[in-house]
Amino acid sequence: MYIKIKNYTKLIEHKQILHDINLSLESGHIYGLKGKNGSGKTMLMRAICGLILPTSGEININGDILGTQISFPKSIGALIESPGFIDAYSGFKNLKLLAEIKNIISAQDIADTMLSLRLDPYDKKKFKKYSLGMKQKLGIAAAIMEKPDIIILDEPINALDEESVQIVKELLISLKNDGKLILISCHDKDELEFLSDQIYEIESGEIKNFYKVDAI
Amino acid sequence: MKRNKYSFFYLLKYDFLVGVMLSWKKYFVTACIFIISALFFNQAISVHFLNIKVGFLDYIIEIFKGVPIYIPSSYKTFSIPGIWILLFLYFFYMFNCYPLSDIHSYGQQVLLRSQKRIYWWLSKCLWLAIGIFIFYVIGYFILLLFTLGTGHTFFEMNHEVNAAVTKINTSNARTQDIFYVGILLPFIVSMAIAFIQLIISFITDSLIFGYIAIIILLVASAYKCHPLLLGNYLMLNRNNLFISDGVSANTGIIISIICIALSIAIGAKKIQHYDVMASKK
Structure with missing residues (x-):
């Protein structure tokens, strides 16, 4: 399972929400998204889910182009913003x-x-x-x-007590070991670095930097 | 386990549960509006007659009577029919919110699982049709109960009452005519207007715009009798069964079917490019 995002740009009401995003994600990893509020983390997650469609560029999920060949990824689970x-x-x-x-x-x-x-x-x-x-x-x-192949969690440890945070962390690591592709965002830098294999820093809808956590 | 081949039917089940069953309070208010309308009618009858019987169709005529064609003049002020406007303002409010609020909240989870955007839209269209059907069934059930209370034959009209209270001359109207213009026509036309409202809300991504457009349509219909102002078909006072220069029920049904079909087609196109964002505040 892989996700390849190529030159993805999204404009909403002439405002640039995501700009020229290029990403390559593979199963068996946890990827972290880091950025301030309004930086575009949630929008990028919505884009990967197929909930928003690109102004230009594309998202390729295991060979299928999102929005043209498939409406949504075939096997995805997501928690985006507050659960309704x-x-x-x-x-x-x-x-x-x-x-x-x-x-x-x-x-x-x-x-x-x-x-x-x-x-x-x-x-x-x-x-x-x-x-x-x-x-x-x-x-x-x-x-x-x-048990989806792709799991997208926007601020999963928000509002959780310490014990629950620990449970969620263990669960995510076990899912990664089962070969799932996991993308998370988190305000807590330490927790994000603990969980993620690779972190992408987003600012004003652009990926400004990325690094492997074990390389720190 | 294999993937569910009938996911569309589960989507429909979901819409029925959330959009109808869990919205029972809205249908309760529907029943109250029909009760109030019937009570007002009984009260008005008691002013003119003593111990007179009225039937189901008389109640229908009263509710959907609307107002006669308005001819602007210095001595005649424009008025909007009270119960009629209350009924339809509530009706369109009732069917305005659910689809748009769903797609911005819990419906996102449903959408991801449905795999096809079009399924979500078609399910909402069916929800609308079923919801409107239930609305009228509840209303008519209330009116049938009132008819039972008066002890009159269900489908017989009381022409005397209609002439004196409702101010509509029904003496030349057959029972089947009233079924056509008083039951089938309001059902189809109100469904068409609800679809128009849904599509305006969906395109503008705003519940307010859809509702305001429909209020304008209803008020404009009360003001002017024109075949394209669909609200006229919801008023028996404007129907050519009772007045020579009124609107034709057949025209109303044809226009409504076209509006429904167009709305479904436009929505099907729109959903393919619709950005599903966060909840609307």
């Missing part, structure tokens, strides 16, 4: 409703994913009653439950 779920449903019911669309995992798989994030699948509590941290973990669960 149905307030009136429990966490498990929310995930089950989503999982039914692809129907590639069982109810037990959903429960196992929730348990791996220390969320109780049998908890009848409605999503609107969830704490911020629980909502965030449910968002991560939605992104990884179908």
